[in-house]
Amino acid sequence: MKIEVNKNLIKHLENLSLIQLSQNEEKMLENDITNIIKFFEKINELDLSNVEPLFHPLPQGRLRKDTPRDPLDRENALKNVKRKENGYIVGPRTYGE
Amino acid sequence: MIVELVNDLKNKNLEAEEYVERTYEKIGKYDKYTNAFITIRSKEEVLREVKENINKGGKLAGILIAIKDNISTKGIRATCASKMLEDYIPPYDATVIEKLKKEGAVIVGKTNMDEFAMGSTTETSYFGPTRNPWNLERTPGGSSGGSGAALAAGYVELALGSDTGGSIRAPAAYNATFGLKPSYGTVSRFGLVAYANSLEQIGPMARNAEDLGLLFSIIAGPDDKDATTIDLSLNFEFKEQNVKSVRIGILSDILEMSEKPVSSVIKDVIDKLSSEGALIEDTKLGNAEYALPAYYIIAMSEASSNLARYDGVRYGYSKYMEGNWREVYAKNRGEAFGIEVKRRILLGSFILSAGYYEEFYLKALKVRNLIKKSLDELFKKYDILVSPTMPILPPKIGEVINDPVRMYAMDLNTVIANLAAIPALSLPAGFYNDLPIGLQLMGKYLSDIYLINISSYIERNVTKLYNLTAPIKI
Numbered sequence: 001m002k003i004e005v006n007k008n009l010i011k012h013l014e015n016l017s018l019i020q021l022s023q024n025e026e027k028m029l030e031n032d033i034t035n036i037i038k039f040f041e042k043i044n045e046l047d048l049s050n051v052e053p054l055f056h057p058l059p060q061g062r063l064r065k066d067t068p069r070d071p072l073d074r075e076n077a078l079k080n081v082k083r084k085e086n087g088y089i090v091g092p093r094t095y096g097e
Numbered sequence: 098m099i100v101e102l103v104n105d106l107k108n109k110n111l112e113a114e115e116y117v118e119r120t121y122e123k124i125g126k127y128d129k130y131t132n133a134f135i136t137i138r139s140k141e142e143v144l145r146e147v148k149e150n151i152n153k154g155g156k157l158a159g160i161l162i163a164i165k166d167n168i169s170t171k172g173i174r175a176t177c178a179s180k181m182l183e184d185y186i187p188p189y190d191a192t193v194i195e196k197l198k199k200e201g202a203v204i205v206g207k208t209n210m211d212e213f214a215m216g217s218t219t220e221t222s223y224f225g226p227t228r229n230p231w232n233l234e235r236t237p238g239g240s241s242g243g244s245g246a247a248l249a250a251g252y253v254e255l256a257l258g259s260d261t262g263g264s265i266r267a268p269a270a271y272n273a274t275f276g277l278k279p280s281y282g283t284v285s286r287f288g289l290v291a292y293a294n295s296l297e298q299i300g301p302m303a304r305n306a307e308d309l310g311l312l313f314s315i316i317a318g319p320d321d322k323d324a325t326t327i328d329l330s331l332n333f334e335f336k337e338q339n340v341k342s343v344r345i346g347i348l349s350d351i352l353e354m355s356e357k358p359v360s361s362v363i364k365d366v367i368d369k370l371s372s373e374g375a376l377i378e379d380t381k382l383g384n385a386e387y388a389l390p391a392y393y394i395i396a397m398s399e400a401s402s403n404l405a406r407y408d409g410v411r412y413g414y415s416k417y418m419e420g421n422w423r424e425v426y427a428k429n430r431g432e433a434f435g436i437e438v439k440r441r442i443l444l445g446s447f448i449l450s451a452g453y454y455e456e457f458y459l460k461a462l463k464v465r466n467l468i469k470k471s472l473d474e475l476f477k478k479y480d481i482l483v484s485p486t487m488p489i490l491p492p493k494i495g496e497v498i499n500d501p502v503r504m505y506a507m508d509l510n511t512v513i514a515n516l517a518a519i520p521a522l523s524l525p526a527g528f529y530n531d532l533p534i535g536l537q538l539m540g541k542y543l544s545d546i547y548l549i550n551i552s553s554y555i556e557r558n559v560t561k562l563y564n565l566t567a568p569i570k571i
Contacts, residue, residue, distance in 0.1 A: 013446050014443070017443050018427045019443070032440055043390050047465070053463050056325075057283055057518030061325060062321075062326055064321040068454070069204065079186065088131075092421060095421070
């Protein structure tokens, strides 16, 4: 698969990542990402058709009983929130321009 | 040794005031050059806690410890060396911090690191690079470079780091200290700011094998708050493990890819191990050159998902608040993340996007399986595998930072253990032109204590390198 790293791809990735880059950064990352993908493509030299993927090193997780514990109280949980009102977090608009 | 220090403090052979004063004096004098700490706690507060804890007792009663800044510490800011979390103060303690406090340890400060642990030199920090106490023009390795430098400079005897692809072992090697990347699942990750969950572990860093073992025994153990911790309890029995008749495999494919001064120092140690009666044999990992790209594909994929949580709304950088959700989010993240973090998030998003998931992510996971299988085979024949920790000498500040692929290549020898979940330990092997070189020992899954005991023997009988303090030349 030939991958072309260009301005459009970078814009697409900014969108997917929700990161707004400066023009300089866009240029720099276009170049870096081209090189890094070349470095990734090294693994295509291997025949992996009969190998299973290993998603996680542990076969299973450790589950605890589904019983309530002491949670953080609201005041502490909201301590790092910059904008709050009556114990709620104020976020940006989810609609409109 | 910590055991003696705890006793001295208890018996007042060393007064708490003197111990704390001495520590702050060193930090005050030298940390403007080394930049090992992001946050240093007030001396008065620390002294009060040291006194209280000496009275309360515990395995670390009154002992000062440095904590990597991606570990949550209640009431002490945890920045991850990022502008994003510059003023973030965790409202809770990581499980490892709870365990340390229970044994009487006192946090002296939070150490510098690569931003969100993404880097191998501690140069991607928003708070400026840490400098290597052995040579201030050089990097201390990373990402736990602040913890490594704090040990080498003699600010503290104990530190915590985290290791996703070598982040404990690189600074251990470059600072002539000891560091263990524990077997996956032995140490709780609850409260560790996540970068790549399936790869990383918090681990101990110290100036000798005994202290490394003590710190590991305190932080290890199952935790209901981390579903990836394992129930199996380890037998913490520390003693020098003679290397006579120990079957040691030398990973020659890895050794050959190392810089000459590094491989020659390592070969010297191997020769000495051989004359001590170890059974040395050359072997190969196989597919070694594929481990690195596979590791970075997996790490970046997990990173792009983990770092989605930084929205600047619930916590973190939030200069922009007006406008629609996507815009606000993208602007805050664009301003608050450094370039290496952006690089990895963008690449992770790319790898996981439609069409490329199979091409890169799944294939990388298959390579991961290949590496694990070849290690399983090797550990049928060998008790430990030996290699240099780092393929090159500590680079100069600025030397590799602008060439990502070159920086990633520094992790060649270390990522293997993270891919396969096995323990790996770095200890001082020797010096070349006064620059430290580390020896890496890898063992089979859950052989952590065995590795510590072997390194205990090596430091006393083979290299005689432990409790080293760098002569900081300003």
